[in-house]
Amino acid sequence: MTEKEKMLAGEIYSALDAQLLSELMETRAVLHEFNALHPSELPKMRAILKGLLGHVGDDAIIINQPFRCDYGKQISVGRRFFANFNFTVLDEACVTIGDDCFIGPNVSIYTACHSTDPVERNNRKEWALPVSIGDNVWIGGSVTILPGVNIGNNVTIGAGSVVVHDIPDNSVAVGNPCRVVRSIQGE
Numbered sequence: 001m002t003e004k005e006k007m008l009a010g011e012i013y014s015a016l017d018a019q020l021l022s023e024l025m026e027t028r029a030v031l032h033e034f035n036a037l038h039p040s041e042l043p044k045m046r047a048i049l050k051g052l053l054g055h056v057g058d059d060a061i062i063i064n065q066p067f068r069c070d071y072g073k074q075i076s077v078g079r080r081f082f083a084n085f086n087f088t089v090l091d092e093a094c095v096t097i098g099d100d101c102f103i104g105p106n107v108s109i110y111t112a113c114h115s116t117d118p119v120e121r122n123n124r125k126e127w128a129l130p131v132s133i134g135d136n137v138w139i140g141g142s143v144t145i146l147p148g149v150n151i152g153n154n155v156t157i158g159a160g161s162v163v164v165h166d167i168p169d170n171s172v173a174v175g176n177p178c179r180v181v182r183s184i185q186g187e
Contacts (some may be wrong), residue, residue, distance in 0.1 A: 007092050007128055008074070015124040027052070027072050035066045047139075053077060057099060064088055064105075074111075078135065083107070092128035093147070101133060104141035104159065111147045134169065154184060 002007070003017035013020075036049045042062075049063060050056045052072040055084045057079030066109060069075060074091035078099035085105045089095055093111035111128040115121045129148035133139075140159030145151070152168045158174030167173045171180045186187055 001077050010127060010129060011095060012127045015126050023071055027070060030072070031066075037043035039065070054094075057081060070112075077101070084141070092126070093130040095131045095133075097133045098137065098153070100135055101137045101139070103139050104143065105123060106142040107139055107145075108143075110147045111162070113147050156184070 001011070002019065003013040004019055004023075006013035009021065014139075030048060034045060034052070037045055045063075046061065049061060051157050052069075052093070053075045054073045055076035057077060059079040060098045061077055061081040063083040064087070066082070066085065069089040069091050071091050074093060075089055075095045075097075077097045078101065079092050080100050081097060082101070083103035084107075087103055088108040088109045089121070090108075090112045095109055095111060109131050111131055113127050113129060115125070131145055131147065131183050132150045134151060134153035134155065136154045138155075139145075139157045142159055143157050143163065145163045150169065151157065151163065151168035152167060152171045155167050156172045157167065157178060158172070160176070161174050161178040162176040163173070163178040165177065167178065167180065170183055170185045172182050172184060173180045
């Protein structure tokens with residue numbers, strides 16, 4: 001297997017692999033172009049996003065500048081997607097976001113995992129776990145979503161939360177670590 005195939009399979013891989021480093025640099029060049037566009041150039045922004053991301057829903061998407069990601073191709077967003085300023089996605093594994101999702105400013109989604117052992121970590125070996133976000137989700141400002149998390153449908157994540165565990169459908173969840181504080185069934 002190549003290091004990229006290992007990365008996408010959730011296996012331990014070398015972050016120093018030449019192919020992966022090349023793809024990271026290509027993505028940064030595309031993001032540089034995207035982030036430098038005048039805000040009035042919305043059609044060009046959308047065209048760049050459609051070329052960068054792995055999947056974009058049929059209806060218009062908006063990602064306010066600046067936007068950062070590692071590869072782009074592992075990111076899938078549904079219809080009517082909106083992300084505010086400083087959206088960061090480390091997409092070494094798949095990040096799937098459903099329809100009608102709203103992302104507040106300064107939100108980060110991480111899939112990359114690193115050893116807590118400093119010797120192992122310094123060898124630049126890592127692995128990645130996917131993140132999934134359902135339909136009709138609102139993620140408040142400055143939320144961090146960690147590797148392997150699944151957020152259900154019809155969920156609100158409160159500002160400043162650190163999501164370390166799965167969040168079930170029809171929930172309002174807040175805090176560090178993020179926890180469900182109430183159900184929104186029947187509302």
